Amino acid sequence: MKAYVFPGQGAQFVGMGKDLYENNPLAKELFEKANDILGFRITDMMFSGTDEDLRQTKVTQPAIFLHSVILAKTLGDQFQPDMTAGHSLGEFSALVAAGALSFEDGLVLVSKRAMAMQKACEATPSTMAAVLALADEKVEEICGSIQDEIVVCANYNCPGQLVISGSIPGIDAACEQLLAAGAKRALKLNVGGAFHSPLMEPARAELAAAIEATTFNTPVCPVYQNVNASPATDPSTIQTNLIAQLTSPVRWTQTVLNMIADGADHFIELGPGNVLQGLVKKINKEVTTEGMQ
Incomplete structure (x- = not known):
């Protein structure tokens, strides 16, 4: 088909x-x-x-x-x-x-x-980041643990490739934690804002x-x-x-x-x-x- x-x-x-x-x-x-x-x-x-x-x-x-x-x-x-x-x-x-x-x-x-x-x-400065080689569940858990900021999973692109979206401080904090948790990469993207958030x-x-x-x-x-x-x-x-x-x-x-x-x-x-x-x-x-x- x-x-x-x-x-x-x-x-x-x-x-x-x-x-x-x-x-x-x-x-x-x-x-x-x-x-x-x-x-x-x-x-x-x-x-x-x-x-x-x-x-x-x-x-x-x-x-x-x-x-x-x-x-x-x-x-x-x-x-x-x-x-x-x-x-x-x-x-x-x-x-x-x-x-x-x-x-x-x-x-x-x-x-x-x-x-x-x-x-x-x-209206609200915000961004997105690509996360490579970490299980979706782990990324979701870390995004959910960021206090007082918006950080969510935005694009489930393929296994081991996920994009997160949210406030700039939230994304910065999440990237730090994702790398510490074993992500191969947690890289901020050159986008205008936090799409799909x-x-x-x-x-x-x-x-x-x-x-x-x-x-x-x-x-x-x-x-x-x-x-x-x-x-x-x-x-x-x-x-x-x-x-x-x-x-x-x-x-x-x-x-x-x-x-x-x-x-x-x-x-x-x-x-x-x-x-x-x-x-x-x-x-x-x-x-x-x-x-x-």
């Missing part, structure tokens, strides 16, 4: 989507539609901007979404997913590709999400209103959502899970394991980079992986 997966923030690169735009009339039409919806030429930044241009939150998230979703659209009848999933931002791409959201509504929500997250980051609550509240006002449809296949790593097809369930996503962890390891348990043996990553292919292989070496950019 084919599982299509969609990357999240960090996968962007200058030149992303340019070949699609130049060689596929449908892709060009959708990219131009996106420029109109966003009110600026995101394609200029994607195709020939600088790394700095692409790192702007208002650009990064829509850019990755557009590259991923337009790839799926250009596949036409070849795109026959048995299931889809996306990592964080990629969940919006997965939902649009599976028909739960229209292209236009998905792009508007992603743009609003990016702006709301940026505001939350500016309670510190994103202002963004969650702002995005919730937009999600509730948007029409969701029954997707053509189950979409495995970050919040509970479970398949969903009911529009109201999808909405509820999507609203909870910003302040909840991304359960990617559990998602991939559940997809495999439900029959997935061929994972196809649509969008920039190949991060998810690597994570899937670390979760289960037996499955087939491929990517399209």
